[in-house]
Amino acid sequence: MNEMNNQVARVFARIRTQTPLIHHLTNFVVMNDTANVTMHIGASPVMAHAAAEVEEMVSLAGALVINIGTLTPDWIEAMFLAGKRANALGVPVVLDPVGAGATTLRTQTSQRMLNELEIAVIRGNAGEIATLSGSGGVVRGVDSIEGVRDPEAVLHIARTWNTVVAVTGQRDLVSDGRRVLGIDNGHVRLTQLTGTGCMATTVIAAFAAVEHDFLLAASGALATFGLAAELAASAASGPASFKLAFFDQLFNLSAEHVAAGVRIVDLTP
Amino acid sequence: MNEMNNQVARVFARIRTQTPLIHHLTNFVVMNDTANVTMHIGASPVMAHAAAEVEEMVSLAGALVINIGTLTPDWIEAMFLAGKRANALGVPVVLDPVGAGATTLRTQTSQRMLNELEIAVIRGNAGEIATLSGSGGVVRGVDSIEGVRDPEAVLHIARTWNTVVAVTGQRDLVSDGRRVLGIDNGHVRLTQLTGTGCMATTVIAAFAAVEHDFLLAASGALATFGLAAELAASAASGPASFKLAFFDQLFNLSAEHVAAGVRIVDLTP
Amino acid sequence: MNEMNNQVARVFARIRTQTPLIHHLTNFVVMNDTANVTMHIGASPVMAHAAAEVEEMVSLAGALVINIGTLTPDWIEAMFLAGKRANALGVPVVLDPVGAGATTLRTQTSQRMLNELEIAVIRGNAGEIATLSGSGGVVRGVDSIEGVRDPEAVLHIARTWNTVVAVTGQRDLVSDGRRVLGIDNGHVRLTQLTGTGCMATTVIAAFAAVEHDFLLAASGALATFGLAAELAASAASGPASFKLAFFDQLFNLSAEHVAAGVRIVDLTP
Numbered sequence: 001m002n003e004m005n006n007q008v009a010r011v012f013a014r015i016r017t018q019t020p021l022i023h024h025l026t027n028f029v030v031m032n033d034t035a036n037v038t039m040h041i042g043a044s045p046v047m048a049h050a051a052a053e054v055e056e057m058v059s060l061a062g063a064l065v066i067n068i069g070t071l072t073p074d075w076i077e078a079m080f081l082a083g084k085r086a087n088a089l090g091v092p093v094v095l096d097p098v099g100a101g102a103t104t105l106r107t108q109t110s111q112r113m114l115n116e117l118e119i120a121v122i123r124g125n126a127g128e129i130a131t132l133s134g135s136g137g138v139v140r141g142v143d144s145i146e147g148v149r150d151p152e153a154v155l156h157i158a159r160t161w162n163t164v165v166a167v168t169g170q171r172d173l174v175s176d177g178r179r180v181l182g183i184d185n186g187h188v189r190l191t192q193l194t195g196t197g198c199m200a201t202t203v204i205a206a207f208a209a210v211e212h213d214f215l216l217a218a219s220g221a222l223a224t225f226g227l228a229a230e231l232a233a234s235a236a237s238g239p240a241s242f243k244l245a246f247f248d249q250l251f252n253l254s255a256e257h258v259a260a261g262v263r264i265v266d267l268t269p
Numbered sequence: 270m271n272e273m274n275n276q277v278a279r280v281f282a283r284i285r286t287q288t289p290l291i292h293h294l295t296n297f298v299v300m301n302d303t304a305n306v307t308m309h310i311g312a313s314p315v316m317a318h319a320a321a322e323v324e325e326m327v328s329l330a331g332a333l334v335i336n337i338g339t340l341t342p343d344w345i346e347a348m349f350l351a352g353k354r355a356n357a358l359g360v361p362v363v364l365d366p367v368g369a370g371a372t373t374l375r376t377q378t379s380q381r382m383l384n385e386l387e388i389a390v391i392r393g394n395a396g397e398i399a400t401l402s403g404s405g406g407v408v409r410g411v412d413s414i415e416g417v418r419d420p421e422a423v424l425h426i427a428r429t430w431n432t433v434v435a436v437t438g439q440r441d442l443v444s445d446g447r448r449v450l451g452i453d454n455g456h457v458r459l460t461q462l463t464g465t466g467c468m469a470t471t472v473i474a475a476f477a478a479v480e481h482d483f484l485l486a487a488s489g490a491l492a493t494f495g496l497a498a499e500l501a502a503s504a505a506s507g508p509a510s511f512k513l514a515f516f517d518q519l520f521n522l523s524a525e526h527v528a529a530g531v532r533i534v535d536l537t538p
Numbered sequence: 539m540n541e542m543n544n545q546v547a548r549v550f551a552r553i554r555t556q557t558p559l560i561h562h563l564t565n566f567v568v569m570n571d572t573a574n575v576t577m578h579i580g581a582s583p584v585m586a587h588a589a590a591e592v593e594e595m596v597s598l599a600g601a602l603v604i605n606i607g608t609l610t611p612d613w614i615e616a617m618f619l620a621g622k623r624a625n626a627l628g629v630p631v632v633l634d635p636v637g638a639g640a641t642t643l644r645t646q647t648s649q650r651m652l653n654e655l656e657i658a659v660i661r662g663n664a665g666e667i668a669t670l671s672g673s674g675g676v677v678r679g680v681d682s683i684e685g686v687r688d689p690e691a692v693l694h695i696a697r698t699w700n701t702v703v704a705v706t707g708q709r710d711l712v713s714d715g716r717r718v719l720g721i722d723n724g725h726v727r728l729t730q731l732t733g734t735g736c737m738a739t740t741v742i743a744a745f746a747a748v749e750h751d752f753l754l755a756a757s758g759a760l761a762t763f764g765l766a767a768e769l770a771a772s773a774a775s776g777p778a779s780f781k782l783a784f785f786d787q788l789f790n791l792s793a794e795h796v797a798a799g800v801r802i803v804d805l806t807p
Binding site for chain 1: 611730
Binding site: 027029030032033069070071072099102103104105106140141142143193194195240241244 | 326
């Protein structure tokens with residue numbers, strides 16, 4: 001995996017050279033955090049959700065994040081407008097189906113997005129992805145109760161949806177339908193904070209903006225994200241001091257850290 | 270009050286065993302903070318406000334927070350849908366009437382909620398509660414200028430409204446209409462940050478989700494909240510370092526800390 | 539500039555004596571941060587955006603912030619309602635045209651506000667102000683790519699608009715159309731965080747609430763803001779630890795610090 005590590009480090013370095021604009025239609029809970037994470041990883045955030053401007057805004061962007069964490073009908077309309085324009089322009093769309101499985105609105109909207117938009121990467125927890133794939137997930141609020149944890153199942157889902165699927169958990173699983181990779185970077189502190197899944201999605205979007213092999217982009221992003229968490233954890237005495245250290249570490253990461261620290265394994269059957 | 274302390278500690282421990290889902294319809298300013306506080310106290314947060322999904326979401330929840338801090342008409346509709354479903358299902362509803370008294374919209378909406386919903390606990394500052402009770406409060410923005418500080422008055426209001434009333438301030442007052450308790454935990458740093466009242470409401474909801482004696486739940490929650498603030502204050506050199514330490518302390522609290530540290534006095538006349 | 543420093547320190551001290559209410563119609567990304575900054579500088583924040591209450595709320599306020607960072611049509615309506623009432627009452631209106639130049643919605647709405655409202659201070663980055671003045675700015679998302687950096691040009695824009703114009707950057711430029719001042723306080727860490735421009739606007743509003751010489755208010759606010767950043771930077775090992783230290787420093791600033799530390803130069807041609 002040494003070559004993989006170097007590839008990830010090169011993608012990471014490109015983010016900081018190109019500072020791509022990442023257009024977010026995301027939830028109210030995490031907007032501040034994901035804007036900061038976008039900056040710390042080396043990209044530039046913009047949050048804009050008015051139907052009147054999303055098509056214009058996404059045309060300036062390197063990637064589009066659609067995150068349904070606090071969904072309402074007017075946002076759905078804007079998400080489709082932005083997503084369709086992004087597709088037309090070749091701007092990668094990264095979908096975070098927060099809480100799919102918990103309510104019909106979230107499940108059906110996510111399914112419509114998978115059907116009607118070209119999604120570069122979908123990132124969810126095991127319950128969200130299992131629910132959307134019809135393989136029996138259980139989601140309570142935004143937490144995964146039961147879900148998909150098997151590499152072969154993730155591979156199958158990615159092939160069915162014809163997109164890159166990233167299932168985050170203790171070991172993240174990422175597949176493009178041909179290969180499936182496991183990412184072993186990360187730290188339990190990430191589960192003690194709100195919005196860390198949404199932040200991971202944002203980092204995937206920053207990687208996808210500069211690397212159109214989306215399997216590489218998504219797995220590299222999650223490994224880099226997890227690496228920063230590992231580096232932050234030793235300095236933390238609780239979730240809030242961890243969050244502060246994590247943000248600082250994301251900012252202070254170098255390509256050399258990334259090349260040396262990411263742990264990605266090939267789990268393709 | 271040693272038995273009271275042990276009761277509070279047992280309720281606190283149950284939150285961490287049961288990790289109840291706390292459904293919030295809350296304001297945009299505090300969403301991130303209250304989601305984190307929900308997690309740090311040991312429960313699980315979800316923010317959802319679309320009329321199309323609130324009834325479904327609240328059916329998964331252990332408690333519902335209704336907080337009117339950034340109120341608009343569409344949110345009012347969703348709040349009543351969620352609140353009525355919560356009432357039908359026996360899910361406790363905790364109301365935070367942010368800014369009641371400052372504008373007619375906030376005052377009238379809060380009064381309608383007190384009239385049309387079964388509220389388990391209402392938590393406000395002295396000005397908000399005084400305004401709503403018709404006893405002459407003055408609220409400027411979201412700050413209490415004049416309000417109710419007398420235990421007997423709080424008891425009377427709780428009896429009139431037939432709900433648990435929690436008035437937070439230097440000494441918090443909590444009554445169910447029969448008894449009135451004073452909570453002496455807390456720290457002045459809590460007044461130097463936005464949203465600490467909203468965070469206290471969230472902690473009350475986490476307690477109410479696992480303890481349906483709402484006098485015990487509300488007073489135990491406020492004492493626990495204040496205890497974490499006390500533990501955090503010595504490490505702080507300003508409000509932001511206090512906030513970080515406070516969140517870490519909430520997370521690191523044990524049932525033993527709670528049993529040893531909460532200070533609740535019976536002020537029943 | 540010693541007399542200027544003393545003037546700024548006196549305005550600063552008045553904020554803490556009067557604790558003016560600052561009514562914000564601002565974007566979702568920064569609401570929590572700007573509410574805290576409002577408190578730390580010594581004023582009192584309220585966020586309220588319902589058309590049904592903004593006129594009532596602004597009548598309690600010492601200043602009104604209009605920030606278009608996450609603009610939608612219903613917010614535009616509320617912003618004009620609040621702005622017109624503020625004008626009628628003599629409450630200073632501080633405008634932050636976030637992303638003007640990036641989309642037509644933002645550019646046109648900002649121009650309408652400059653035309654139809656009496657704006658006490660407009661604060662933007664170089665690209666936003668240049669775009670709005672028709673002098674060829676380029677804005678990507680919310681970042682300035684090309685803009686106005688010349689004191690004489692800022693003076694000319696302020697004269698044309700008949701308002702105080704504050705262009706923030708490495709050296710901030712502030713003009714009322716007669717004089718133009720440069721503010722040299724600040725730190726590069728402010729560019730590594732989301733929302734620091736919005737926070738600066740909030741501090742300008744707090745100053746404008748207690749000082750109706752808006753050239754003094756805006757330049758004093760930006761200098762004070764930059765001074766806190768300078769004091770915070772040495773303690774920081776990244777943008778998140780900087781943010782924490784910066785908030786603590788804003789809170790811990792004294793009028794003596796301000797008098798000794800602000801660096802304002804007269805650049806009037």
